[in-house]
Amino acid sequence: MTARFIAPAVMGLLMLVLWEAIVRLAEIPPYVLPGPVAVARTLVADWGMLAPALGVTLTITLEALAAAVIVGVLLAVLFSLSRWVELSLFPYAIILQVTPIVAIAPLIIAWANDVDLSLLICAWLVAFFPILSNTILGLRSVDHNLLALFELYGAGRWKTLIYLRLPAALPYFLGGLRISGGLALIGAVVAEFVAGTGGNASGLAYRILEAGYQLRIPRMFAALVLISAAGIAIYLLLSLLSHLLLRRWHESAIGPEE
Amino acid sequence: MQLVGVRGVAKVFANGVKALDGASLDIEAGEFLSVLGPSGCGKSTLLRLIAGLTPASAGTIEWPAGKPDLGFVFQEPTLMPWATALANVELPLKLGGVARSEREARAAEALDHVGLAGFERTWPRELSGGMKMRVSIARALVTRPKLLLMDEPFAALDEITRRRLNTDLLELWQRTRFTAVFVTHSVFESVFLSQRIAVMSTRPGRVLSELAIPAPYPRTEAFGTSAEYAALCRLASAQLSEAMAA
Numbered sequence: 001m002t003a004r005f006i007a008p009a010v011m012g013l014l015m016l017v018l019w020e021a022i023v024r025l026a027e028i029p030p031y032v033l034p035g036p037v038a039v040a041r042t043l044v045a046d047w048g049m050l051a052p053a054l055g056v057t058l059t060i061t062l063e064a065l066a067a068a069v070i071v072g073v074l075l076a077v078l079f080s081l082s083r084w085v086e087l088s089l090f091p092y093a094i095i096l097q098v099t100p101i102v103a104i105a106p107l108i109i110a111w112a113n114d115v116d117l118s119l120l121i122c123a124w125l126v127a128f129f130p131i132l133s134n135t136i137l138g139l140r141s142v143d144h145n146l147l148a149l150f151e152l153y154g155a156g157r158w159k160t161l162i163y164l165r166l167p168a169a170l171p172y173f174l175g176g177l178r179i180s181g182g183l184a185l186i187g188a189v190v191a192e193f194v195a196g197t198g199g200n201a202s203g204l205a206y207r208i209l210e211a212g213y214q215l216r217i218p219r220m221f222a223a224l225v226l227i228s229a230a231g232i233a234i235y236l237l238l239s240l241l242s243h244l245l246l247r248r249w250h251e252s253a254i255g256p257e258e
Numbered sequence: 259m260q261l262v263g264v265r266g267v268a269k270v271f272a273n274g275v276k277a278l279d280g281a282s283l284d285i286e287a288g289e290f291l292s293v294l295g296p297s298g299c300g301k302s303t304l305l306r307l308i309a310g311l312t313p314a315s316a317g318t319i320e321w322p323a324g325k326p327d328l329g330f331v332f333q334e335p336t337l338m339p340w341a342t343a344l345a346n347v348e349l350p351l352k353l354g355g356v357a358r359s360e361r362e363a364r365a366a367e368a369l370d371h372v373g374l375a376g377f378e379r380t381w382p383r384e385l386s387g388g389m390k391m392r393v394s395i396a397r398a399l400v401t402r403p404k405l406l407l408m409d410e411p412f413a414a415l416d417e418i419t420r421r422r423l424n425t426d427l428l429e430l431w432q433r434t435r436f437t438a439v440f441v442t443h444s445v446f447e448s449v450f451l452s453q454r455i456a457v458m459s460t461r462p463g464r465v466l467s468e469l470a471i472p473a474p475y476p477r478t479e480a481f482g483t484s485a486e487y488a489a490l491c492r493l494a495s496a497q498l499s500e501a502m503a504a
């Protein structure tokens with residue numbers, strides 16, 4: 001258990017030391033490659049500008065994730081209740097999924113007429129498919145004998161959905177949610193790049209673009225570090241949520257020593 | 259009094275497999291009946307037909323005194339892993355709209371009857387195979403059904419656990435007097451448990467012969483080692499061979 005944290009931590013530390021050493025020994029200028037110390041300094045110095053940007057990106061990410069959960073689960077339930085709805089809609093969900101977001105982002109930005117809304121739509125588009133497809137899989141992965149039992153006791157579609165299909169789908173949904181959390185962040189960042197907006201409420205991607213134009217490479221790195229940290233934090237939080245919800249009963253959340 | 263009449267029932271599945279053809283069987287209220295047949299002969303299909311879980315392709319299933327509440331026990335425990343033992347047993351009552359407090363009391367009582375008092379808050383993964391099966395039986399009995407259908411419920415258990423569950427099942431049956439239909443492919447199990455054995459042919463299945471087991475209850479370990487038991491097993495075994503050859 002501890003090895004799971006110590007091993008990557010030691011590895012990361014070694015890489016940082018190596019990076020710093022190379023930058024210093026080869027005397028690489030900071031506008032080509034800043035060392036970790038310079039990046040950390042910039043992170044602190046520019047915090048007043050980077051923190052609000054992080055807030056903007058995280059807000060879009062979380063809103064998109066929430067929308068992905070709502071739409072993904074509702075659609076999955078709808079599909080599971082009606083074969084016809086699924087047959088007629090699922091192909092379009094796939095088309096949305098396989099179309100590269102950078103290709104449709106300009107369209108969405110032009111149509112939505114509102115930067116925040118268009119960013120939200122882009123991030124949502126990227127995030128919602130894993131939730132949809134995983135939840136559908138989960139709703140279908142119900143023990144058929146349990147289904148027979150529900151039929152025997154005269155449970156209708158709704159009771160079967162609430163007491164059987166939804167709980168059975170929970171582990172699958174949570175697996176999809178973990179993937180979607182990261183994707184929502186990627187979607188938000190990519191859309192920001194495409195939108196390339198200025199204004200007073202700009203996210204981290206715009207800060208990276210801006211720093212690139214100004215050749216402030218350490219700031220680019222600092223913004224990058226924040227995006228990675230946000231992604232890792234989202235993943236860890238969703239993993240924790242999954243563990244808390246499943247630890248009582250699902251194999252995936254039960255350690256070997258128990 | 260007759261509870262169920264299976265009359266010339268056939269079942270052809272969508273893929274063309276004919277599982278049953280001309281199966282007929284009378285089930286008396288309160289009796290312990292075993293359905294004995296080789297694997298794949300349509301025993302599960304017959305049970306599902308009686309339960310109304312699948313329609314017959316031909317023939318009818320009659321309920322002279324109306325269709326009663328029934329319980330079903332599958333070969334696997336078929337518990338909901340996200341629910342405690344108590345919540346699993348409560349399920350039929352919950353689906354039937356019984357109020358929570360009554361539900362919990364009756365589920366706890368049912369668990370007590372199968373020897374699992376004190377295990378109410380346990381999760382299925384914490385229970386052994388035999389205990390899970392007991393929970394499954396408690397769930398089937400919690401609605402106090404007139405008819406209990408069991409589909410090879412102990413086939414996946416070890417010999418020792420199976421014997422205990424057989425004895426306990428008989429005790430439950432004597433106490434509660436539901437009608438028991440017990441599907442098995444084991445000659446020994448069917449002779450030990452039942453008053454009557456219906457022997458099925460290979461697929462497409464039908465009931466080829468019947469055998470009465472006149473030994474009195476309670477049937478104990480002593481019955482299981484008696485000469486009478488051995489003779490009855492030989493008889494049942496011969497009928498099964500005949501059915502498989504037919």
Ligand SMILES: Nc1ncnc2c1ncn2[C@@H]1O[C@H](COP(=O)(O)OP(=O)(O)O)[C@@H](O)[C@H]1O
Binds near residue numbers: 277297461
């Ligand atoms: N849903 C189904 N669709 C197609 N074939 C089936 C289905 N269920 C059972 N069968 C077939 O019907 C036959 C009888 O099955 P079953 O009733 O399960 O036998 P048993 O319980 O005696 O082992 C088998 O050959 C099985 O493969």
Ligand SMILES: [Mg+2]
Binds near residue numbers: 301302410
């Ligand atoms: Mg079977």
